[in-house]
Amino acid sequence: MFDVAGSRVDTGPVVALFGSLIVERSPNGVTVVRDVASPQASPVTLDLPVEAGRIYRDGGWLWWGDWLVVPYQQGDDSGQLVLNRRDGQTSAVPAGQQVMALGDGWAVVSVDDAAQVRLLNGGSGPALGRVEAGAVSIDGVGTLAWQNAEGTHVGRVDGLPLVRRGQTWRPQFDFTAAVVAGVVEVHDEAGALVTSLPTKAAVEGSVRGLTWNARDLSGAPVPASRYAWTLRVEGADGTGPAVSVDGTGVPSGTVTIA
Incomplete structure (x- = not known):
């Protein structure tokens, strides 16, 4: 190998x-x-x-x-x-x-x-x-x-993950090494920040416990649309930001609110 x-x-x-x-x-x-x-x-x-x-x-x-x-x-x-x-x-x-x-x-x-x-x-x-x-x-x-x-x-395959009204988005992330506390940022299609989800440090590299109820920073429900998320977290060993599976950048994606 x-x-x-x-x-x-x-x-x-x-x-x-x-x-x-x-x-x-x-x-x-x-x-x-x-x-x-x-x-x-x-x-x-x-x-x-x-x-x-x-x-x-x-x-x-x-x-x-x-x-x-x-x-x-x-x-x-x-x-x-x-x-x-x-x-x-x-x-x-x-x-x-x-x-x-x-x-x-x-x-x-x-x-x-x-x-x-x-x-x-x-x-x-x-x-x-x-x-x-x-x-x-x-x-x-x-x-x-x-x-x-x-x-x-x-x-x-478009529109994944899909969150319907009354549901919550529960993203999970797995890395190959420990990571420090970070944040998941969610932006709308215009690029405006909708919400921030703090992440806890993960000794085993498994980021868990995140939820988003499809509400913005003020607590108001967000419109049905596709939103972009970005995970900003760094390795606990000081090697820099965690990267996506393909190694081309920080973990990111979309979540659709229906």
Whole structure:
């Protein structure tokens, strides 16, 4: 395994990768999460449910943030397990369905060979039609490409996350190292600051406990619209601002109030 600078990183058998985090599986089936950017940190055991006759595969894992999709074989049947690596929550993908790609708040799910974008907080996005396994590629954030009998297509999943009146937006951020206290700034389409959400220092790099009730700094409800957010937080080791998954800038995105 090599990092972006070309340096070699020694690992065990790797079945999944997200940022600098990897999932390793030993020959005896022990599964751990390890941060290759912090070799001094101890691996964290990933507990997969034990069921009679179930064998978890070493290929075809999907991973985004806290969530993994793990393929398995159980007798003559195959399936997928959805696992939250932080709290251990699991669920089985229903029979006849297959998760083909996993993104930030959405997934591409095939039902009876017809694929569609599913929003993880409910609802659905664009239908992709019949798509063969392996014919979908995503950036995880909002862009996807797929191929079917009609040709090759590129599209976007817009309006994520979506917050409806009476709901709250609860963003979560995960970094590979500790971060100090910071702030999430929310601006309207004109660039005016709508609200600021203070963030607490996170020793493990997991920023949690944020909520926005779709009200501005004065407490008034904001109009239905798309808002831009930016997370401003620095690493606890003094290396500077935390960056987004692609490393091109500070974490940022949009949230839609409906």
